Amino acid sequence: MIQTAREWLRAARSVVALTGAGISAESGVPTFRGAGGLWRNFRPEDLATPQAFARDPKLVWEWYDWRRQLIAQVQPNAGHCALARAGVKVVTQNVDGLHDRAGSSDVVKLHGDIWVLRCVGCGESRRDETVPLAELPPRCACGGMLRPGVVWFGEALPPREWQAAEDAVARCDVLLVVGTSAVVYPAAGLVSLARAARVIEVNMEETPVSRLADASLRGKAGEILPELLR
Numbered sequence: 406m407i408q409t410a411r412e413w414l415r416a417a418r419s420v421v422a423l424t425g426a427g428i429s430a431e432s433g434v435p436t437f438r439g440a441g442g443l444w445r446n447f448r449p450e451d452l453a454t455p456q457a458f459a460r461d462p463k464l465v466w467e468w469y470d471w472r473r474q475l476i477a478q479v480q481p482n483a484g485h486c487a488l489a490r491a492g493v494k495v496v497t498q499n500v501d502g503l504h505d506r507a508g509s510s511d512v513v514k515l516h517g518d519i520w521v522l523r524c525v526g527c528g529e530s531r532r533d534e535t536v537p538l539a540e541l542p543p544r545c546a547c548g549g550m551l552r553p554g555v556v557w558f559g560e561a562l563p564p565r566e567w568q569a570a571e572d573a574v575a576r577c578d579v580l581l582v583v584g585t586s587a588v589v590y591p592a593a594g595l596v597s598l599a600r601a602a603r604v605i606e607v608n609m610e611e612t613p614v615s616r617l618a619d620a621s622l623r624g625k626a627g628e629i630l631p632e633l634l635r
């Protein structure tokens with residue numbers, strides 16, 4: 406199976422990888438649905454929402470500040486690095502910035518970036534990699550409250566990123582779907598846009614994408630991707 410998949414990749418002019426939390430798991434960033442995904446017994450679905458932020462911005466920020474500290478301490482793994490080295494175009498649902506740190510350029514971030522802060526008052530965004538943040542919730546120069554620059558459950562995806570993702574996926578010859586449970590829409594719907602492409606799934610488990618995929622490679626992204634893209 407991996408042999409055939411490698412031949413598709415070798416023949417491809419354009420390769421895109423759609424990645425999810427699973428690609429960062431081996432770096433030590435827990436997925437939402439896997440072990441270690443809970444913080445103080447809150448489920449991510451109860452914190453990563455506009456309602457939760459409106460109710461208790463400090464609590465939501467404490468969670469993000471904890472995640473930022475965790476991510477700051479880890480490194481991109483062999484999976485991120487293999488994609489960067491092979492020059493694969495990355496469309497990610499992750500907010501951790503590990504694809505950037507591995508050297509991928511022009512990463513399409515469908516769900517935003519945990520290192521970006523956005524003002525709920527004036528709308529200004531800025532990058533801030535300070536960990537931990539000095540004040541929670543952090544404040545903008547205008548006095549407004551800053552929120553994490555990520556997409557929460559129930560929010561629309563950033564239109565420019567979505568368009569870039571659609572374009573890349575529709576044009577590619579091979580789509581790698583890596584470490585995503587593919588249950589979070591609309592990102593998961595991107596796979597069905599890759600009509601002309603071979604779809605290769607890399608995941609430890611079967612997912613809804615498995616039956617759409619031309620090849621399903623079961624195992625760890627950090628082991629399979631270097632092998633696949635060698």
Ligand code: NAD
Nearest residue numbers: 425426427436437438498499500501584585586609625626
């Ligand atoms: P998910 O938690 O729903 O699913 C993770 C998937 O990765 C599962 O299918 C699992 O089988 C697979 N997986 C786990 N370890 C793997 C490995 N080593 N190699 C290959 N596959 C592995 O994650 P999701 O589908 O990305 O969706 C959850 C949402 O949560 C996303 O929108 C994402 O933005 C967000 N999230 C981001 C991060 C991050 O930035 N690192 C972490 C957690 C959640």
Ligand code: ZN
Nearest residue numbers: 524527545547
């Ligand atoms: Zn402001």
